[in-house]
Each structure stands twice: as C-alpha cells, then as structure tokens.
Amino acid sequence: GQSLEQPSEVTAVEGAIVQINCTYQTSGFYGLSWYQQHDGGAPTFLSYNALDGLEETGRFSSFLSRSDSYGYLLLQELQMKDSASYFCAYNTNAGKSTFGDGTTLTVKP
Amino acid sequence: NAGVTQTPKFQVLKTGQSMTLQCAQDMNHNSMYWYRQDPGMGLRLIYYSASEGTTDKGEVPNGYNVSRLNKREFSLRLESAAPSQTSVYFCASSEGSRDYEQYFGPGTRLTVT
Numbered sequence: 001g002q003s004l005e006q007p008s009e010v011t012a013v014e015g016a017i018v019q020i021n022c023t024y025q026t027s028g029f030y031g032l033s034w035y036q037q038h039d040g041g042a043p044t045f046l047s048y049n050a051l052d053g054l055e056e057t058g059r060f061s062s063f064l065s066r067s068d069s070y071g072y073l074l075l076q077e078l079q080m081k082d083s084a085s086y087f088c089a090y091n092t093n094a095g096k097s098t099f100g101d102g103t104t105l106t107v108k109p
Numbered sequence: 110n111a112g113v114t115q116t117p118k119f120q121v122l123k124t125g126q127s128m129t130l131q132c133a134q135d136m137n138h139n140s141m142y143w144y145r146q147d148p149g150m151g152l153r154l155i156y157y158s159a160s161e162g163t164t165d166k167g168e169v170p171n172g173y174n175v176s177r178l179n180k181r182e183f184s185l186r187l188e189s190a191a192p193s194q195t196s197v198y199f200c201a202s203s204e205g206s207r208d209y210e211q212y213f214g215p216g217t218r219l220t221v222t
Contacts, residue, residue: 004151033209042199042213043152050209087151091209095140095159096167099151 004100006088011106012078020073020103022088030091032064032071037102038084046086047073075105083107110135113214115200121220122190130185130217132200138212139205141183142167143175145196146216152199158183159205190221 004024012018022032031050035043049055049064049071061074075082085102092098113134122128134141139160144152144167154167156175164175172194174186183202187194197218201211 031209042215043211044213045210048209089152089209095205095208096142096154096157096165097209097211098154098168099144101149101151 004088004090004098006086006100006103008101009104009106011108013108014078014080016078017074017076018078018105020075020086020088020105022071022073022100024069024071024088024090024100026090026092026098028092028094029066029069030093032062033089033091033097034060034062034073035087035089035099036084037087043087048091078107080107080109112136113200113202113212115198115214115217117217118215119218121222122187123222124191126190127186127188128190129187130198130200130219131182132184132214133182134200134202134212134214135181136202136204136212137180138202139180140203140208141177142201142203142211143173143183143185144199144201145169145194146199147196155185155198190219192221195219195221 006022033048034046037043047062064071087102089097089099116131143155158177200214203211
C-alpha cells in the first residue's frame with residue numbers, strides 16, 4: 001500500500017532545535033516534500049529532497065534516506081511564528097503528491 | 110501576481126444541493142489540483158489536471174466532477190452535496206517539471222447540513 005507516518009504533535013521551546021520525522025511506503029517514489037500550514041491558512045512549500053542527504057534553506061533543513069524510506073525536517077532557532085502544522089508528502093512518477101496527516105508543532109516561550 | 114485564487118471563501122449547502130468551486134492561477138502552471146482537508150488530517154487529492162484538457166482521478170473522486178476550462182482555470186463541482194463532503198477545499202498548481210512544489214489557494218470552507 002501507500003502511506004506516510006509522522007508524529008501527530010511535537011512541542012519545543014523558543015530557540016531550540018526540533019526534528020519532525022516522516023516514514024513512507026510507496027512504489028514509484030520520486031522525492032519527499034515538506035509543507036507548512038498555519039492554523040486557518042493554506043499550505044506553503046518549504047523543501048524537497050529527491051536524493052539522499054541534507055538540503056538546507058535558512059533555519060530549515062530536510063533530510064532523505066531512500067534506502068530507509070525515511071526523511072525528516074529540522075527546524076533550528078525556533079521562533080513563536082514556527083508554531084504550525086508540518087506535512088511531509090511524497091511525489092511519484094505519476095506527478096501526484098500524497099500527504100501525511102501532519103505534525104502540529106507548538107513552540108513555547 | 111495574485112497566485113492561486115479560489116471562490117467562494119465560505120459556503121453552506123443543504124444536502125442534495127449542487128455548487129461549483131472556482132480556482133484560477135496566474136503563474137502559467139501546467140498542473141492543477143483539487144484537495145480536501147478534514148479536521149486534523151492531511152490533504153487528500155480529489156482530482157488532478159496535468160495540462161489543459163486532461164483530468165485524472167485522485168484518492169477521493171467520488172461525488173465530484175472537474176473541468177479544466179483553460180490553462181488558468183480548474184473548477185470542482187459537487188452535483189448532490191452530502192454531509193460527508195463538509196471540508197476545506199484547496200486548489201493548487203505547479204509547474205509540470207516541479208510537481209513536488211505546489212502553490213495553494215486560500216481554501217473554501219464548505220459546510221453541508
């Protein structure tokens with residue numbers, strides 16, 4: 001079957017580092033994307049990994065291991081505005097994306 | 110650029126009524142998508158269009174129809190609304206070579222009573 005698993009909730013304090021894990025199971029895997037969604041808002045694209053390794057974009061980094069069907073999003077120097085839901089999504093050769101159920105990150109002062 | 114726009118923002122329907130959700134993008138993207146998001150859950154693909162004139166079913170197409178009117182516009186129609194279709198509906202678009210990077214509209218919050 002096809003699926004993604006990520007933790008439902010994560011809590012961290014301002015200034016800390018947090019890692020959100022994502023495991024997936026699918027055929028025809030092309031890559032793993034990450035999206036951020038604030039409460040009541042639309043998802044916005046953060047990062048994409050097609051190859052194994054780390055991609056860095058400012059305070060956010062994303063990692064992929066294709067052999068382990070695993071990836072993570074790393075958020076550094078957490079700020080209150082980072083409180084949001086984070087979704088991993090895999091992209092397949094059919095051009096479609098399948099999204100996980102999301103991880104709600106709460107950043108506390 | 111407005112990006113991806115959706116109308117209406119909110120809608121309340123009675124069971125059995127029909128309606129069309131409108132979506133337009135001004136980024137010259139080939140691919141467009143319709144998703145639904147239920148509370149506490151991820152996005153589920155309803156329909157997908159890789160280019161003008163083509164559409165393809167996603168994970169949850171039952172009860173919906175779509176039209177790719179032109180490159181800019183992609184509409185979603187509910188022929189006979191049911192309470193199970195109460196959800197937030199998002200339209201998205203992407204360049205064909207970068208389908209992993211999707212741009213989303215603000216969403217339509219639909220309640221079916």
